[in-house]
Amino acid sequence: MKKISRLGHEARLGWTLVAPALSVIALIAIFPLGWTFWESLHLHELRMPWLGKPFVGLANYVEIAKDPRFWAALGHTAFFTVVSISLELVIGLFLALAMNRVFRGRGFVRAAVLVPWAIPTVVAALLWRFIFESQGGIANALLVDAGILKQPMVWFIQTSTAWVPVILSDVWKTTPFVALLLLAGLQNIDLTLYEAAAVDGANAWWQLRHITLPLLKPAILVTLIFRTLDGFRVFDLIYVLTGGGPGTSTEPVALYTFNALLQNLRFGYGSALSVVIFAITFGLAIFYVRGLGVRLGGEE
Amino acid sequence: MNNLRWQRWLFGAALIVLMLFTLFPFYWAIVASLTSDAALFRNPAIMGFILAVTMFPQISIVSPLYLLLRSLHLIDTYPGLIMPYMTFAMPLTVWVLTGSIRQIPKDLEEAAHVDGATRRQSFTKILLPLAVPSLATTGILTFIYCWNEFLFALSFTLGPERQTVPVAIALFRGQYQVPWGEILAAAVVATAPVAAMVLVFQRRIVQGLTAGAVKG
Amino acid sequence: MLTFSGSALGAEGTLVARQLQRFMQLNPGIHVELQRTPDDASQRHQLYVQWLNARVGNPSILQLDVVWTPEFAAAGWVLPLDKYAPARGEFFPATITANTWAGKLYALPWFADVGLLYRRTDLVPNEPKTLEEMVKNAQAAMARRGGPRYGIVWQGARYEGLITGFVEYLGAFGGRIIDEKGEVVVNRPEAVRALEFMRDELYATHVAPLDVLTWHEEEARFAFQNGNAAFMRNWPYPVAAMSDTAQSKVAGKFAVSPMPASGTAPNGHSTAALGGAQLAINAYTQHPDAAYKLIAYLTAPEQMLERAQAVGQYPTRPALYDDARLRGAVAIPLDNARRAIESATPRPVTPIYTELSEILQIELHRALVRQAEPREALNSAAARINALIDRTGMRKLMSGATKDSTPSGTSPAASSTVGHAE
Numbered sequence: 013m014k015k016i017s018r019l020g021h022e023a024r025l026g027w028t029l030v031a032p033a034l035s036v037i038a039l040i041a042i043f044p045l046g047w048t049f050w051e052s053l054h055l056h057e058l059r060m061p062w063l064g065k066p067f068v069g070l071a072n073y074v075e076i077a078k079d080p081r082f083w084a085a086l087g088h089t090a091f092f093t094v095v096s097i098s099l100e101l102v103i104g105l106f107l108a109l110a111m112n113r114v115f116r117g118r119g120f121v122r123a124a125v126l127v128p129w130a131i132p133t134v135v136a137a138l139l140w141r142f143i144f145e146s147q148g149g150i151a152n153a154l155l156v157d158a159g160i161l162k163q164p165m166v167w168f169i170q171t172s173t174a175w176v177p178v179i180l181s182d183v184w185k186t187t188p189f190v191a192l193l194l195l196a197g198l199q200n201i202d203l204t205l206y207e208a209a210a211v212d213g214a215n216a217w218w219q220l221r222h223i224t225l226p227l228l229k230p231a232i233l234v235t236l237i238f239r240t241l242d243g244f245r246v247f248d249l250i251y252v253l254t255g256g257g258p259g260t261s262t263e264p265v266a267l268y269t270f271n272a273l274l275q276n277l278r279f280g281y282g283s284a285l286s287v288v289i290f291a292i293t294f295g296l297a298i299f300y301v302r303g304l305g306v307r308l309g310g311e312e
Numbered sequence: 313m314n315n316l317r318w319q320r321w322l323f324g325a326a327l328i329v330l331m332l333f334t335l336f337p338f339y340w341a342i343v344a345s346l347t348s349d350a351a352l353f354r355n356p357a358i359m360g361f362i363l364a365v366t367m368f369p370q371i372s373i374v375s376p377l378y379l380l381l382r383s384l385h386l387i388d389t390y391p392g393l394i395m396p397y398m399t400f401a402m403p404l405t406v407w408v409l410t411g412s413i414r415q416i417p418k419d420l421e422e423a424a425h426v427d428g429a430t431r432r433q434s435f436t437k438i439l440l441p442l443a444v445p446s447l448a449t450t451g452i453l454t455f456i457y458c459w460n461e462f463l464f465a466l467s468f469t470l471g472p473e474r475q476t477v478p479v480a481i482a483l484f485r486g487q488y489q490v491p492w493g494e495i496l497a498a499a500v501v502a503t504a505p506v507a508a509m510v511l512v513f514q515r516r517i518v519q520g521l522t523a524g525a526v527k528g
Numbered sequence: 529m530l531t532f533s534g535s536a537l538g539a540e541g542t543l544v545a546r547q548l549q550r551f552m553q554l555n556p557g558i559h560v561e562l563q564r565t566p567d568d569a570s571q572r573h574q575l576y577v578q579w580l581n582a583r584v585g586n587p588s589i590l591q592l593d594v595v596w597t598p599e600f601a602a603a604g605w606v607l608p609l610d611k612y613a614p615a616r617g618e619f620f621p622a623t624i625t626a627n628t629w630a631g632k633l634y635a636l637p638w639f640a641d642v643g644l645l646y647r648r649t650d651l652v653p654n655e656p657k658t659l660e661e662m663v664k665n666a667q668a669a670m671a672r673r674g675g676p677r678y679g680i681v682w683q684g685a686r687y688e689g690l691i692t693g694f695v696e697y698l699g700a701f702g703g704r705i706i707d708e709k710g711e712v713v714v715n716r717p718e719a720v721r722a723l724e725f726m727r728d729e730l731y732a733t734h735v736a737p738l739d740v741l742t743w744h745e746e747e748a749r750f751a752f753q754n755g756n757a758a759f760m761r762n763w764p765y766p767v768a769a770m771s772d773t774a775q776s777k778v779a780g781k782f783a784v785s786p787m788p789a790s791g792t793a794p795n796g797h798s799t800a801a802l803g804g805a806q807l808a809i810n811a812y813t814q815h816p817d818a819a820y821k822l823i824a825y826l827t828a829p830e831q832m833l834e835r836a837q838a839v840g841q842y843p844t845r846p847a848l849y850d851d852a853r854l855r856g857a858v859a860i861p862l863d864n865a866r867r868a869i870e871s872a873t874p875r876p877v878t879p880i881y882t883e884l885s886e887i888l889q890i891e892l893h894r895a896l897v898r899q900a901e902p903r904e905a906l907n908s909a910a911a912r913i914n915a916l917i918d919r920t921g922m923r924k925l926m927s928g929a930t931k932d933s934t935p936s937g938t939s940p941a942a943s944s945t946v947g948h949a950e
Contacts, residue, residue, distance in 0.1 A: 040377070040399040041365040047376035048368070058581060058603050059879040060920060123510040126452070130506035132460045132478045135499045138490065145739075145747065168685075168742040169897045189453065193408065196449040200412055230411045237363070238404055245369040248462070257686035258741070259894045266369040273371060274574045276883045277603070279581075286372030293367040297360075378578050466571065467578055470563065486537055487567045488745035488765060 045290075051283035058277035065280075072284035081260060082268065082285070086292075089264040092179065092250075093243030099183045100239065101232070104190030109224075111191065112198050129188040137252035140181035144168070151177075171261040174254050178262060182249055186242075190235050197231025198224070237300050244293050265289050359410075362403045370400075370463050378467055388470040396464050401457045405450040412446040448513045456506055477502045530560045530818055533587035535567045543838040551825050558818045563587045569688075580605040580812070588813040589823060592635055592806045594626050594874065595688075595881045601629040602879035606808040608632040612820045622802050623844045626874035630925065634808055636827045637844035639835060641803030642868045643696050644860075645787045646752060646760040646770075648778060651675065655783070658791030659700050659725065662759060666735040669758035679735025680759035681748040686893040689744055691875060691885050692801035693761055694892055696787045697722040699799025699873055705888070706876045710923065714888065715903070715910035718793060723895055723902040725790070730896065741896055753778060761787065763803060767859040768840055784860040786868040802872035804844070833857070842869065880920050887912045 055068045076082050111122055128136065144151045144167045152164035167173045205223050214222070225232075247266040250256060256263030269289065273282030377396060378387070386392030420438050462478040469475045475483075481498045484491050534544050548560045563586065565572050576590060580603070592600060600606045610632055616624050623637035645662070647655070651669040656662035666679025683689035698704065703718030713719070729736040740748065745762055752760035753770050755777040760766075764784075773779040789796035807823040809816055825831060832843035836857035842865055848854050849866040858865050876884060888909050895905035917923050 036395055037362070037365065037399045037402060040380075040395050041361075043380050044373040044376035045364075045368065047379070048372055057920070058577070059599050060602060061604050063921070120511070123507050126456075126510045127503060127507060130456050130460070130503045130510075131499055132462065132481060132502065134462065134478065135481065135495060138495070145742065166738045166742060169738060192449055192453065196408060196412060196446050199445045234407050234411055238366070238407070241363075241366050247369065247371060255686055257893060258897050259686065259890050259899060266371060269369055270371045271886065273375065274577050275570070275886070276880075277577060277599070279375070283372065286368055289369055289372070290364075290367045294364060297363055297367070375578055375581065379582050382582050382584070466566075467575065482566050482568065482571060483564060484537070485566065485568050486535075487569060488763070490746060 048283045048286050048290075051279055052287045054280045056278070056280035056283075058279060068280070072281050073288070075281065076284055076288060081263075082265070082288075084260065085263050085265045085268045088262055089244055089246070089266075092175070092182075092246060092264060093240060095175075095179055096182045096186070096243055097236065097239050099179070100187045100190045101235065103183065104187045104194055104235075105228075107187065107191035108194035108198055111195055125191065126188045128185045131185070133185070133248040134252055136181060136185050137249050140177050140184075141253050144177040168254055169258050171258060174258060174262050178250055178253050181253065182243075182246070185249075186239070190239065193235045193238075194228065194231050197228045197234075200231075201227045233300060237297060240296055240300070241293050244289065244296070359406075362406055365399060366403050374463060374467050377464070381468060387468055388474050390474070392468050393465065393474070393476075396468070397458045397461065401454045405454060408450050408453075409443070409446050412443065452510060452513055455509060459502070459506055530558060530589065530813075530815060530822060531563045531587040532560055532589045532822065533563050533565045533572075534591050535564070537567060540839050543835060547826060547831055547834070551822060554825075555818075555821060558815075558821070560822060565591075569593050576600075576605075580810070583812045585810055585812040585814055588810050588815060588819045590808045590810055591638070592808050594623075594802055594804050594806060595885070597627045597635045597806060597808065598629040598877050599879045599881060600808065601632070601634040605811050606634050607811050607816055608634055609636065609809070609820065612824070614824065618847065619844050620846055620869050620872070622869070622872045622874055623804070623806075626802060626877055627806050629877065629879070635806035636808075636823050638805045638807050638827055639832070639841040640844045640869050640872065641763045641765075642800040642842070642865075642872050643692055643761060643787060643803075644764060644784045644800065644868055646762060646766070646782050646784050648676070648755075648758050648781055649783050650781045651758050655785045656788055658788050659697070660791050662788060663729065663733050663735055666758050667733060670735065676756050676758050678737050678751060678757040679733075680729065680761065681736065681743070681751045681757045682740055682761040683744055683748055684736075684740040684893075684896060685742050685744055686889050687744065688885060688889070690889055690892055692803065694722070694726070694888075695801045695873055695875060696761070696799045697726055699871075700787065700790045700796045701725070701793040702795025702797070706878075710917075712910045712913050712917070714913070715906040718795070719906055720903050721790075721793070723892065723906060727896055727898075727902060731898070741893070752782075764840065764842060764858075764860070764865075771859060785864050786871050798867075798871045800868045800872045802869075802874045804842075844869075846870075878922060878925075880916060880922055883916055884913055887916065 052072055053067060053069060054065050055063065055071070056065045057063055107125060111125070131139075143149060148164070151167070152161065155161040156164055165173065167177060201224065205227075206219055209219050209223060245266050246264050247270060250262055250264055251267055251270075254262045256267050265285065266289070269282055269285040272278045272285055276282075381387050381392050381396075384392075386395070420442075424438050459476075460478055461476070462482070465476040465479045466482065469479065477498070481495055481502070484494050484498065532544070532548060535541060545562060548562060552558060552560055565575055565587075572591070573593070573596065576596075579586070580600070590600070590606065592606075597606070601608075614633065614636060616633065619637050620640065623640060624633065627633055627635040627637060645656075647665075648669070651672070652665045656665050663679070669675050670677070670679050682693050684693070695705070698714075698719055701718045701722040703713070703716055703722055705712070705714045705719075707713045730738060730740075743751075745765075748757075748760055748762055749766040749769070751757045752762075753766070753776045767784065770776045770782060771779050786798045786800050789798045807826060809819040809823065813819055827844070829843075829845055829848055832845060833848060833851065833853055835841055836843055836848075836854055840857065840859055842858060843849075843854070846866065846869075849862050855862055875881065878884065891900070891905040891909035891912075894900040895902045900908070
C-alpha cells in the first residue's frame with residue numbers, strides 16, 4: 013500500500029488541490045447520511061411530540077419489511093428503472109452514433125436533441141400529462157387516427173396504461189443525457205480501428221459488435237450506474253403525472269418516502285425508508301462494479 | 313407578462329452568477345484529478361464514497377441538509393446552494409472524466425516527457441486538449457443539472473434574489489390553477505440559455521482524437 | 529418585524545400588499561414583510577414542515593390549509609389563540625370547529641372555500657332538489673340535440689380533492705367519516721350508498737365521464753367552461769374565469785348552488801366540503817402579540833369585504849352576508865353562498881388527517897376504477913383507519929368528551945367532526 017509520503021510531490025499536490033472540495037462534499041454528504049441513519053433508529057412522529065423521540069432500534073425496519081405498500085413500491089421502481097434504462101440505452105446509442113457522424117446542421121441537431129433534457133422536470137411532466145390527459149387529448153387523437161386504437165381511452169385509470177406516459181416521458185427526457193454520455197465514450201475510440209476493419213472487409217454491423225460496443229463498455233457502464241441510481245430515486249415525474257395512482261399502483265419508493273416524511277410527518281419511519289433505498293442502490297452499484305467488471309481501481 | 317419578464321431578469325442574473333460559481337469548483341477539482349495522474353481517483357474507497365453520495369433520494373436529504381445549512385447560516389445565500397449542487401453533481405463528473413482520462417494513452421505523456429516537456433507543459437498541451445470533449449460534456453451536464461434543480465432551490469432559498477428558475481416557475485402556480493401560458497413561456501426562456509450553451513459547446517464535445525496524435 | 533407568508537400572485541398579491549401597508553400605518557411600531565410561498569398546497573406544506581422542524585421563527589404568520597391546523601397544533605408549531613379572546617361567535621361555526629384542537633383555537637379562518645354545484649341554466653333552469661333529480665337533469669341535458677358531452681364533471685383523481693367531493697355525497701346520504709364519539713363510521717351503509725352513487729354516475733347512468741378519475745379542479749373547469757358539461761362540482765374560484773366572455777363559452781349561462789341531498793336518505797342533508805385558508809401564529813416567533821394583531825386585522829370585517837371585492841373569496845363571517853356591499857363582490861347570490869357555507873362540513877379534525885385521507889383516497893379510487901367493490905373498499909378503509917388511530921394513540925384524543933369546551937354561542941350540530949377533547 014503506497015504511503016502518501018512516498019508518492020512524492022505530484023500526489024501531494026493532487027491531494028492538496030482536492031482536499032477542500034472533498035471536505036465540502038464530505039460535510040454536505042456525510043451529515044445528511046449520518047442524520048438519516050440516526051433518525052431511522054428512533055420513533056419520531058412530528059405530529060405527536062408528546063411521544064418524544066425514543067430509541068427503537070430496528071423497529072422501523074421491521075415495519076418496513078412487513079409493509080406491503082413498500083414492497084409494491086419497490087416492485088414499481090424496479091420495473092420502471094429496468095424498462096426505462098433499456099429503452100434509453102438502445103435509443104441513446106443510436107442517437108450517439110448518429111451524432112458522431114459529420115453532416116450539415118449537426119450542431120443544431122445536437123442542440124435540439126438536448127432540449128428535452130434541458131426542460132425542468134416538472135414542466136416536462138405537465139406537458140406529457142397534458143398530451144395523455146383526456147379522451148380528447150393529443151395522444152388519443154393521434155392513436156385513433158392512426159387506427160391503432162379503436163376508441164380513445166383514459167390512460168391514467170388503469171395501471172398498465174398509466175405506465176405508458178410515465179415511461180415515455182422519462183425516456184424522452186433522459187435519452188439525450190444517455191446519448192451524450194455515450195457520445196463522449198465514442199469520441200475516445202480510435203478511428204483507425206474502424207479503418208483497419210473496413211480494409212479487412214468487415215461490415216457495419218460487425219464493426220458495431222466487435223469494435224464499438226466493447227470499447228464503449230466503460231461509458232455504457234457509467235451510464236448504467238448513474239441511470240440506475242437516478243431511476244431508483246425517481247420522484248418528480250411520477251408525482252406530477254400520476255401521483256402514484258391509480259390507487260398506489262405506480263408509486264415508486266421515493267414517492268412513498270416523501271409521503272411518510274413530509275406529508276405524514278413520520279421522520280423515523282421515513283428515514284428508515286431512505287436508508288433502505290440507499291442500501292438497495294448501494295447493492296446495485298456493487299453488483300455493477302463487481303459483476304460487470306467496471307474497474308474502480310487502477311488499470312496498470 | 314411584463315411583471316414576469318422583469319422578475320425573470322432578476323432570477324436570470326442571479327442564476328448566471330450561481331452557475332459560474334458552481335462550475336468553477338468543479339473544474340478545479342477536475343484539474344486536480346488530471347495533475348495527479350488520477351492516482352487519487354483510482355482509490356476505490358474514494359470513488360465508492362463519491363458514488364454513494366448519489367444514492368439517497370433527494371427528499372430524504374432535504375430536511376437534514378436544511379438543518380445543517382441553517383446552523384451554518386447559509387440559508388438563502390449563494391454558497392448555501394452551491395455546496396449541495398457541487399456535492400450532488402460531482403460524482404457524475406468525476407466518473408466520466410476519470411473514465412476518459414484513463415483512456416488517454418500513457419505514451420503521449422511519456423513522449424512529451426522524453427521531449428523535455430515540464431509537467432505543466434505536458435498538462436496544458438497534451439492532456440488538457442484531449443480532455444476537452446469530456447470536460448465539455450460534463451460541463452453541460454452539470455450546468456443543466458444545476459439549472460433545472462428544483463427541490464434544493466425551493467428549500468434553501470427564501471426570496472426573489474436567490475431563487476432560481478424552476479422555483480420561479482413553481483411560484484406561478486395557483487392553488488388549483490396552472491397558468492399554462494406563463495409556465496410554457498418561462499420554460500422557453502429557461503431553456504434558451506441551455507440550448508445556447510449546448511450550441512457553443514457541441515463542437516468541443518465532438519472533437520475527437522486528432523488523427524496523428526497517437527500514431528507515429 | 530413580522531413576516532407574513534402568503535401568495536403574491538396577481539390580484540391577491542396586490543391586495544395583501546395593500547392590506548399590510550394599511551396595517552403598518554395603523555401600527556407604527558410593527559413592520560411586516562411579505563414572504564412568498566408557493567400556492568401549491570403540498571409544496572407549502574413541505575416548506576412549513578422544514579422550517580418548523582428547524583424551529584425557525586419566520587414566517588411569523590402561517591397560512592394554513594383547513595386540514596393542517598390540528599396537525600400543526602399537535603406538533604406544537606402554532607400558538608393557541610384563546611388568550612387573545614378572539615370573537616369566535618362571529619365566524620361560521622364549521623370554520624371554528626375545523627381550527628380547534630383539544631379544546632383550543634389555533635387559527636383564525638381567513639376565507640372559505642366551499643364545494644359548489646354549478647349548472648348550466650340554459651339546460652337546467654331550476655336548481656335540482658335532490659341528487660337523483662340532478663342525475664335525471666344531467667341525462668336529459670345530454671340527450672338533447674346539441675347537448676353537452678358530459679352530464680356532470682368533478683375531481684376524481686386520487687388526491688385530496690376526491691375526498692372533498694366524497695364528503696359531499698357522504699353528507700347527502702347522511703353518512704360521515706368519523707362520528708362525534710371518534711368512531712370510524714365510513715363503512716356504514718349510508719357511506720356505501722354514497723360511494724355507490726358516485727360509481728353509478730360513471731358506469732350506470734353514465735352522466736360522468738371516466739376522465740374525471742384523473743381530473744383535478746382545472747380539468748373539470750375546462751370541461752364546464754367549454755360547454756361540455758351540464759353540471760360541475762368545484763370550488764368558487766372558477767366563477768371569475770367562467771364569467772369572462774372572452775374565454776368562456778358559458779358566461780352568463782350558469783348558476784351555483786350547494787350540492788343537494790339525496791332524496792332517498794332520511795338523514796341526508798345538503799353538504800358542502802369546507803376548504804379555505806386560516807391564519808395562525810408560528811410558535812417560534814419572537815413577536816406573538818404583534819402577530820395576533822395582524823391576523824386579527826386581516827380577518828376583520830372590512831378586510832374580508834375588501835378581499836371578497838378584489839378576488840371574490842368568501843368571507844368567513846356570517847354577518848357580512850347581510851351586507852349589501854358584498855353582493856357584487858361574491859359572484860353568486862349571497863343567499864346561495866351563505867347556505868353553502870352553513871352546510872359546510874369540515875373533514876375529520878385530527879393531526880393524522882393526511883394519513884387518514886391517504887388511506888381513504890386510495891380505497892375510494894380503487895372502488896371508482898372498479899378494482900374493488902364499494903363495500904369492500906370502505907371496509908378496508910375503515911379497518912386501516914382504525915389501525916392508524918390505534919397505532920398513533922389518537923383514539924383517546926379523538927373520542928371527544930362531548931363536554932363541549934368551546935364557549936361559542938352558536939354551535940349547532942354542525943360539528944360533524946371530532947376534535948373537542950380534553
